Amino acid sequence: MQSDGMGEAPSAYVNGFRNSIPYINAHRGKTFVVAFPGEAVAAPRFPQLIQDVVLLHSLGIRVVLVHGARPQIDQRLEESQLPIQIAYHRRVTDQASLQAVTEAIGRTAIQVQSQLVQCMAAAHLNPANSVVSSGNYVIAKPFGVHNGIDYQHSGEVRKIRQSAIHQHLDLGHLVLLSPLGYSPTGESFNLLWEEVAEAAATALKADKIVYFSGEEGILNDQNQLVRELTVPEANTLISEQISPHYTLISARDAVTKGINRAHIISYHRDGALLQELFTLDGTGTLITQQIYEKVRLASVDDVASLLELIEPLEQQGVLVRRSRELLENEIQHFTLIERDDKIIACAALYPFMEEHCGELACVVVHPEYRQGSRGDALLKAIEQRAAMLGLTSLFVLTTRTAHWFMERGFRSAAISELPQHKQSLYNYQRNSKVFVKRLTTEP
Numbered sequence: 001m002q003s004d005g006m007g008e009a010p011s012a013y014v015n016g017f018r019n020s021i022p023y024i025n026a027h028r029g030k031t032f033v034v035a036f037p038g039e040a041v042a043a044p045r046f047p048q049l050i051q052d053v054v055l056l057h058s059l060g061i062r063v064v065l066v067h068g069a070r071p072q073i074d075q076r077l078e079e080s081q082l083p084i085q086i087a088y089h090r091r092v093t094d095q096a097s098l099q100a101v102t103e104a105i106g107r108t109a110i111q112v113q114s115q116l117v118q119c120m121a122a123a124h125l126n127p128a129n130s131v132v133s134s135g136n137y138v139i140a141k142p143f144g145v146h147n148g149i150d151y152q153h154s155g156e157v158r159k160i161r162q163s164a165i166h167q168h169l170d171l172g173h174l175v176l177l178s179p180l181g182y183s184p185t186g187e188s189f190n191l192l193w194e195e196v197a198e199a200a201a202t203a204l205k206a207d208k209i210v211y212f213s214g215e216e217g218i219l220n221d222q223n224q225l226v227r228e229l230t231v232p233e234a235n236t237l238i239s240e241q242i243s244p245h246y247t248l249i250s251a252r253d254a255v256t257k258g259i260n261r262a263h264i265i266s267y268h269r270d271g272a273l274l275q276e277l278f279t280l281d282g283t284g285t286l287i288t289q290q291i292y293e294k295v296r297l298a299s300v301d302d303v304a305s306l307l308e309l310i311e312p313l314e315q316q317g318v319l320v321r322r323s324r325e326l327l328e329n330e331i332q333h334f335t336l337i338e339r340d341d342k343i344i345a346c347a348a349l350y351p352f353m354e355e356h357c358g359e360l361a362c363v364v365v366h367p368e369y370r371q372g373s374r375g376d377a378l379l380k381a382i383e384q385r386a387a388m389l390g391l392t393s394l395f396v397l398t399t400r401t402a403h404w405f406m407e408r409g410f411r412s413a414a415i416s417e418l419p420q421h422k423q424s425l426y427n428y429q430r431n432s433k434v435f436v437k438r439l440t441t442e443p
Helices: 012-019 021-027 038-042 046-058 070-079 095-122 162-170 193-204 231-240 246-256 272-278 300-315 324-333 374-388 402-406 420-425
Strands: 031-036 062-067 138-142 155-160 174-177 180-182 188-190 208-213 228-230 261-266 285-288 293-297 334-339 342-352 357-365 393-398 411-413 433-438
Touching: 012 021, 021 272, 031 046, 031 193, 038 046, 038 062, 038 070, 038 095, 046 062, 046 095, 046 174, 046 272, 062 095, 062 162, 062 193, 070 095, 095 174, 095 188, 138 188, 138 193, 155 180, 155 188, 155 193, 162 174, 162 193, 174 193, 193 208, 193 246, 208 246, 208 272, 228 231, 231 246, 231 285, 246 261, 246 285, 261 272, 293 374, 300 324, 300 334, 300 342, 300 357, 324 334, 324 342, 334 374, 342 374, 357 374, 374 393, 393 402, 402 411, 402 433
Parallel strands: 031 062, 031 208, 062 174, 138 180, 208 261, 228 285, 357 393
Antiparallel strands: 138 155, 180 188, 261 285, 293 334, 334 342, 342 357, 393 433, 411 433
């Protein structure tokens, strides 16, 4: 006999869809630049990548797509028996190879556009929202001579026609940019797709720029994914690299010029774009001006989120249950860790001024974030707050996490060492263990 599913826990798909709602609302109407190299166009998962781009477009996100074409150009040059010349990541485009370069970029653009149109048709979009706009939106200039090398018909972005692009975005079109620019006199220049993406994002004042890469994101020297980088951290990483990571350089420059966030994700991972934009942690590397996880004091506006965070532990009996009314009255005692507008950890400090001590209570870290050092960050913040109040010690009552506190300098104590008022409230049924830690006198 088959189950009808009643009473069963929701599937991961259902939970994921529900959790994406805040991001859908936050992203609607925003401008995103999504850029990928020519290698992504040739990758097996490219149709899924384009399908996800169309999904963004269908959700009301103003999408500007930028493609590269390096492997396609290489193939066309080989077919024409012309040399492949690349120096310092930039192609040397002489007069003989210019036609092959423009043909390869044109073919790639047609391939991308064809894939977009197919996905838009499959999604049954409104005809007004099924338009892919492309044109001479990129004004270019010669790159010139660098390190003694004349790059000839390779150029750099001089200007983006942002007004024209905005007009098409306002009409509900998806805009496609190629790594090809034109001078006011009609000359064609081969460009770096990363530079086109960065220039477009900056000119359009985009809310995000997303780069696709052959790797999961930015890897450290142990080949591990770096989840988040600030601009100073990116500068350090770039300076340490033997071979510069040009996508990271472009992302760093975009953020430096005012783009709030740059993301680097893999075109090999199916759904990487959706996971990066509609989940809290994403899949790749995020580059920002500042870390977007912060420790701060709580306010009344945080009560609902706090209740959601601590309720599972209250149900398990780990924490004493707090009503909404009680939490509202005690909210000034709480310190939070907020990540991308979501509260992921909390702790409370209840001072006993006459005894010069304070109770550390309700220490909670969301299950998905317990592998980091957020508990330590909260404890440090509480200790600093206690020292500023002139408290000389902290005590904590716990039933489950005794070792965690002991590892951080707390010692086992008797109930009689608690403040008199706290002793009178001690719940012998819970039989909580008592731990005390002396604080330094410096705030």
